[in-house]
Amino acid sequence: MTPGRVAPAAALAVAAATVAPLAWLAWRAAEDGGASLRAAFAAGRTFRLLATTAGVAAGALLLAVLLAAPLAWLVARCDLPWRRPLAVAAALPLVIPSYVGAFALVAFAGPRGALQGLLAPLGVERLPAFVYGPGGAVLALGLFSYPYLYLPLVAALRALDPALEESAALLGAGPWRRLATVVLPQVARPFAAGALLVALYALADFGAVSITRVATLTVSIDNAWRSLLDRGEAASLALVLVALALLLVAAEALVVRGLPRAAARPARPAPTLALGRWRPFALAYVLLVLTLALAAPLAVVAFWAWRGLEGGLALDFAAGAAGTSAALAVAAALAALLAAWPLAWWSARGGGRLARLAERCAWLGHGLPGMVLALGLVFLAIRFAYPLYQSLALLVAAYALRFLPEALGPLRAALARLPPALEEAARSLGRGPASVALTITWPLARPGALAGAGLVALTTLKELPATLILRPIGTETLATRVWRASAEGLWAEAALPALLLVAIATPITWWLALRPLLGAAAEPAGEGPP
Amino acid sequence: MTSSILWRSAAVALSLASLTACGQKTADRAADPAAPTAPAAAPATPVAAASGGPLVVYSGRSETLIGPVLTQFTEKTGIKTEVRWGDTGELAAALLEEGERSPAKVFIAQDGGALAALAAAGRLAELPADLRDQVEPRWVDPAGKWIGTSGRVRTLVIDPVKVPEAERPKSLRELADPRWRGRLALAPSNASLQAHFAAWRALHGGADLQQLLAGIAANEPLLLPKNPAVVEAVLSGEADLGLVNHYYLGQARRQRGGAEVGLNHVPSANDGSAFVNIAGAGVLGQDPQALELVRFLLGPEAQRHFAENTFEVPLARDAPPHRAGLDLAAIAPVELDFAKVAAELPATVQDLRASGLLP
Numbered sequence: 032m033t034p035g036r037v038a039p040a041a042a043l044a045v046a047a048a049t050v051a052p053l054a055w056l057a058w059r060a061a062e063d064g065g066a067s068l069r070a071a072f073a074a075g076r077t078f079r080l081l082a083t084t085a086g087v088a089a090g091a092l093l094l095a096v097l098l099a100a101p102l103a104w105l106v107a108r109c110d111l112p113w114r115r116p117l118a119v120a121a122a123l124p125l126v127i128p129s130y131v132g133a134f135a136l137v138a139f140a141g142p143r144g145a146l147q148g149l150l151a152p153l154g155v156e157r158l159p160a161f162v163y164g165p166g167g168a169v170l171a172l173g174l175f176s177y178p179y180l181y182l183p184l185v186a187a188l189r190a191l192d193p194a195l196e197e198s199a200a201l202l203g204a205g206p207w208r209r210l211a212t213v214v215l216p217q218v219a220r221p222f223a224a225g226a227l228l229v230a231l232y233a234l235a236d237f238g239a240v241s242i243t244r245v246a247t248l249t250v251s252i253d254n255a256w257r258s259l260l261d262r263g264e265a266a267s268l269a270l271v272l273v274a275l276a277l278l279l280v281a282a283e284a285l286v287v288r289g290l291p292r293a294a295a296r297p298a299r300p301a302p303t304l305a306l307g308r309w310r311p312f313a314l315a316y317v318l319l320v321l322t323l324a325l326a327a328p329l330a331v332v333a334f335w336a337w338r339g340l341e342g343g344l345a346l347d348f349a350a351g352a353a354g355t356s357a358a359l360a361v362a363a364a365l366a367a368l369l370a371a372w373p374l375a376w377w378s379a380r381g382g383g384r385l386a387r388l389a390e391r392c393a394w395l396g397h398g399l400p401g402m403v404l405a406l407g408l409v410f411l412a413i414r415f416a417y418p419l420y421q422s423l424a425l426l427v428a429a430y431a432l433r434f435l436p437e438a439l440g441p442l443r444a445a446l447a448r449l450p451p452a453l454e455e456a457a458r459s460l461g462r463g464p465a466s467v468a469l470t471i472t473w474p475l476a477r478p479g480a481l482a483g484a485g486l487v488a489l490t491t492l493k494e495l496p497a498t499l500i501l502r503p504i505g506t507e508t509l510a511t512r513v514w515r516a517s518a519e520g521l522w523a524e525a526a527l528p529a530l531l532l533v534a535i536a537t538p539i540t541w542w543l544a545l546r547p548l549l550g551a552a553a554e555p556a557g558e559g560p561p
Numbered sequence: 562m563t564s565s566i567l568w569r570s571a572a573v574a575l576s577l578a579s580l581t582a583c584g585q586k587t588a589d590r591a592a593d594p595a596a597p598t599a600p601a602a603a604p605a606t607p608v609a610a611a612s613g614g615p616l617v618v619y620s621g622r623s624e625t626l627i628g629p630v631l632t633q634f635t636e637k638t639g640i641k642t643e644v645r646w647g648d649t650g651e652l653a654a655a656l657l658e659e660g661e662r663s664p665a666k667v668f669i670a671q672d673g674g675a676l677a678a679l680a681a682a683g684r685l686a687e688l689p690a691d692l693r694d695q696v697e698p699r700w701v702d703p704a705g706k707w708i709g710t711s712g713r714v715r716t717l718v719i720d721p722v723k724v725p726e727a728e729r730p731k732s733l734r735e736l737a738d739p740r741w742r743g744r745l746a747l748a749p750s751n752a753s754l755q756a757h758f759a760a761w762r763a764l765h766g767g768a769d770l771q772q773l774l775a776g777i778a779a780n781e782p783l784l785l786p787k788n789p790a791v792v793e794a795v796l797s798g799e800a801d802l803g804l805v806n807h808y809y810l811g812q813a814r815r816q817r818g819g820a821e822v823g824l825n826h827v828p829s830a831n832d833g834s835a836f837v838n839i840a841g842a843g844v845l846g847q848d849p850q851a852l853e854l855v856r857f858l859l860g861p862e863a864q865r866h867f868a869e870n871t872f873e874v875p876l877a878r879d880a881p882p883h884r885a886g887l888d889l890a891a892i893a894p895v896e897l898d899f900a901k902v903a904a905e906l907p908a909t910v911q912d913l914r915a916s917g918l919l920p
Contacts, residue, residue: 080920142799241786246920254750254919257650258674258910262657341818402651410658417662500655504617504643515624515646523816 035464039382041373046389049396049432052407053273059266071267081271084247087168087240088233094173095180095229098320100222102177103184105313107548109304115549117317118185119540124324125178125489126536128513130238131529133171135328137162137242167243172233174324179232179486180225182544183441186482187221188214189548190448193301219290220447221479224440227283228486231276231397231436237496248272249400256402269403276398280391329533336526349528352507356492357535359423359508363430363491364484364543367438370431371483375439376472379446390443394436401496404433409500426501430491437490438483445479446472478547485544489536509535615641616850619656620669621649622840626871627669630863631854638857640850649675649752656845657682666851669858671840672752673709674759677903680706685843688855695859696876700839703900709839710858711867712874714807715757716825718792723801724826732830733761736804737776746783746791746800749919753788753806753838758913759905760897764833767908774916784918789813796822806838808872837874839899 060068071077105111106118124132139145142160150158161167191214199209237249248268255265306313371393378390396404408429412420419425449472457467473480495510502511509528516525620627624646631642645652645665653675656663668685670676679685685706693701693708700709717730723744730736736745748754762770783800785791791803792813807825814820828834842858844851857863864875875881913919 076914244784244786250920254910256654257648257750258752258755258906261907262654338816402654406654406658409655413659413662421664496651499647500651504645 037464038373038377039386042377042382042386042389045370045374045435046392048428049393049435051411052399052404052432053395055407055410056266056269056273056403059262060270063263067261067263068267068270071264071271077268077271080246080248080251080268081275083165083245084234084249084272085275087165087172087245087247088230090165090169091172091176091233092226092230094169095177096226098173098177098324099180099184099225102317102320103181103188105306105317107185107188108301109306109313110310111306111317112310112314115545117321118545118549119537120321120325121317122178122182122485122489122540122544123533123536124175124328125486126492126532127175127325127328128238128493128495128510128529128532129171129175129236130242131332131513131525132175132328133167133239133242135331136167136171136174138331139327163244165245168240168245168247171239171243172236175239176229176232177324178489179228179437180222182482182486183221183225183444183479184218185545186441186478186548187218187444189300190445190478191217191301193299196301216290220287221441221444223283223287223290224436224444227279227394228397228437228440230279231394234272234276234279234398235400237400237402248275252400252403256406269399272398272400273395276395279398280394284387284391325533329530332526332529335523336530338523340523349507349509349512349531352509352512352528353531353535355506356508356510356532357539359427359430360488360491360535360539361543362427363434364438364488366427366431367435367487368442368480368484370435371438371442375443375446376468379443379449380451390439393439396433397436399433401433401494402500405429405497405500408432408497412501421501421503423503423506426498426503426506429497429501430487430494433494433497434487434490437486438480441479441483441486442476445476448479449475481547482544485540488539488543492532492536492539615643616666616848616854617664618642618644618667618669618854619652619665620644620646621652621675622669622671629870630858630866633862633866634854634857637862638853640853642854653679656684663845665845666848667842667844667854669710669840669842670707671713672756673707673839673841673899674752674756674903674906676707676841676843677702677900677906679843680704684845686845686847688844689852692852692856692859695878697878699898700841700876701899702843703898707841707843708855708859709841709876709899710855710863711840711871712837712876713753713840714827714874715753715836715838716805716807716810716827717802718795718805718810719802719824719826720795720798721824729826730802730828731834732828732832733834734773734830734832735828737773737780739780741782741802742780743782744801745777745780746785746794746803747777747918748785748787748791748805749913750786751788754804755906755909755913756838756902757804757836759909760836760902761833762905762909762912763897763901767912770909771912771915774912774918778916778918782918792823802826811872833897839876840873 060071102121106114106121111117137144140158140162141147142157144158144162147155147158162170195217196209196213199213204212235249237253240247241250241253248271252265252268252272255261255268374386374390374393378386382389408425409420412425416425419428453475454467454471457471458464462470492508493510495514498508498511499514502508509532512528513525513532516523516528618631624644628644631644635641647655649670649672652668653670656665656668656679659665663684668676668679676685680702687705688708690705693705696709700712702708719729728740735741758770758774761773783791783794783803785794788805788809789812791800791805792809794800795803796813796817807827810823810825814822842855844855859877861879861881864877864880867873867875868881910919
């Protein structure tokens with residue numbers, strides 16, 4: 032089917048919206064005639080920051096791959112006990128704000144953390160301060176960003192055509208050979224998209240790196256902006272970060288270009304692999320990851336809550352903030368999906384170079400620190416969309432722009448797997464483009480699309496910098512509640528909204544992202560607790 | 562399939578509707594406390610009736626610290642406020658990006674540097690002379706664009722056991738002494754810390770500050786993101802002393818059920834080691850209600866709140882005695898205009914970076 036005119040126009044409009052904050056950044060950086068820009072690109076300090084930032088992002092990506100790939104495989108294709116609850120739990124670390132997660136890590140494994148307390152009877156008075164430094168940052172970022180890879184991988188693995196694997200088996204290929212030559216090439220595209228998300232997230236993160244005391248570009252940008260002394264310098268450093276993100280986006284495009292497109296969605300679900308005697312080990316692995324990435328930070332947060340209650344703190348259930356957070360998350364997920372659709376579809380249906388460029392532009396916002404993007408939107412909105420300024424609509428639009436790639440990656444992979452012939456056949460039988468999109472494309476792309484929307488919802492729940500700056504006055508989300516309390520060192524009062532974040536994320540993860548993958552499909556035999 | 566799409570969009574529409582309802586509710590609630598008292602507070606100043614719509618305030622000071630004062634303000638004057646709560650630096654950055662069309666009428670900051678930066682960018686209007694006269698000139702912008710409303714004392718929070726009385730530093734200079742190697746914690750990105758070193762720079766010059774910072778950096782201090790983390794580090798034994806604002810210790814003690822942990826120590830040397838940063842306010846545009854709020858922040862109710870509830874130092878001339886447990890006369894013996902401090906900030910940040918303390 033040819034792209035027509037509506038999709039390209041919509042795609043270009045979305046791409047323009049994502050690039051606009053970058054244009055503002057370039058303008059701010061060049062305000063002083065380019066002096067600070069030249070200084071930023073020439074300074075040795077900038078290169079040290081750049082090297083640290085790239086190193087931390089690479090480490091976080093490696094850790095995320097090691098965590099996400101086995102988890103996704105076990106959840107999507109194996110007879111893991113308690114599969115569905117574990118599948119949901121494995122996506123939840125994404126809602127733990129990185130500063131909460133990193134703080135929990137330090138509280139647990141810091142020189143005088145809980146671990147040292149456990150070892151104290153053995154004469155250990157102080158643990159080496161490994162949590163402070165790039166190692167700690169990699170740990171915190173990898174543990175809380177691996178779901179960016181995990182969810183798309185689960186979606187891709189569930190959508191594989193079992194016929195290919197069966198043919199390979201009939202031809203004598205063993206399980207490892209089938210994995211390497213049949214399965215992996217088919218999931219390589221969603222894998223690359225997820226990896227890009229993790230890397231961009233690590234580039235833009237501020238919370239984890241500042242708590243683990245690593246000097247990255249974001250920390251430096253934040254310092255420069257906050258002290259307001261030299262906006263040119265702050266903007267220039269942010270552009271260095273954009274350049275790094277651009278490099279990653281281009282690299283992913285190069286890698287993906289050579290990869291085969293997976294086949295269309297199969298008529299029947301893939302068979303479930305019996306783990307046999309490996310079952311307890313597989314379960315132990317999943318539980319270990321969940322302990323580190325979910326249970327441990329929640330335990331630390333619960334400890335704060337308990338200490339606060341003991342100290343006579345009144346429980347405030349933050350119900351209003353919880354409702355606002357949930358509604359904003361769902362709205363942002365939908366908005367991101369709507370914005371991603373024309374970009375992904377145009378690019379997947381032979382839109383050519385311009386389509387690919389537009390789609391690539393949309394990824395850059397993910398590599399920008401939230402505060403930078405928010406300030407850019409303040410500047411643009413107050414001048415060009417004043418009636419929308421500080422409205423919920425603009426806030427949702429900001430979320431959608433910032434997290435667009437999270438919806439775009441899985442959607443692009445899903446659409447790429449659909450043979451255009453299906454849509455063409457429907458069109459030749461007299462269906463209109465909208466009808467084809469709703470009855471053919473959407474149902475087939477749905478698991479991937481909803482997995483992406485689920486990612487957007489989860490990330491929106493914890494989003495803070497843009498929320499603080501762009502929310503209508505008086506609007507409170509759970510993330511702003513956590514921020515308000517923790518900014519004053521009131522850890523106990525920060526604890527309850529943090530726990531509520533996870534409570535809200537659970538149903539969203541299930542309904543939006545995982546139910547279409549794990550729930551609706553016919554359950555294979557042998558499912559259930561051991 | 563289609564039905565599930567419909568179901569989903571219906572769910573979203575519903576949640577959006579409830580969201581707007583939520584927003585409405587909070588707005589109503591915010592307005593509520595004022596409603597019954599407005600008629601009672603009869604002599605609501607003439608300006609109160611002048612313009613419609615609530616007074617939009619951007620506050621870099623937290624709701625717990627200043628929320629009660631704003632409620633009192635509304636009760637007394639009948640002027641309703643709408644407050645955007647945030648971080649001082651971020652709100653100031655947002656105000657700069659908003660430019661002339663900003664909805665904000667008053668900016669309340671917990672750091673003089675942010676106010677000075679906004680004044681330098683031409684965003685703050687001049688305050689009337691009678692208002693400026695309410696505090697000592699050194700807490701007021703010489704051009705009259707902003708005014709200090711309360712002070713916060715820079716102190717060393719110490720572990721009194723590990724740092725016995727004889728060893729406690731008498732001057733900031735001693736922090737460069739090798740005996741503090743690995744024992745000091747500080748938050749170099751904190752605005753108050755930067756203001757403190759900027760004051761040092763104003764008194765002693767750039768070379769002196771650079772030498773001091775080099776000495777501190779050589780002691781490999783614990784570099785933390787925020788003041789509360791510095792206090793936590795001292796109380797948990799990770800560090801022996803930390804450079805912070807005085808009231809964080811009070812908060813940490815409250816978190817521990819009022820336990821008398823840690824100690825605020827103010828160096829006694831008369832060389833700028835002791836320093837008071839300000840929290841203050843400025844107005845944007847020419848709204849009489851905005852001036853009314855700044856006047857209220859310097860009035861007896863607000864100043865008593867700062868003195869008794871937030872453990873700060875009230876700055877109005879006729880303010881009640883504070884409960885910071887510190888003698889202000891002894892603490893800030895060096896006469897220093899805060900504007901001079903603000904002017905030294907850019908160079909100070911560069912020095913902090915060059916020393917490696919600030920990334």
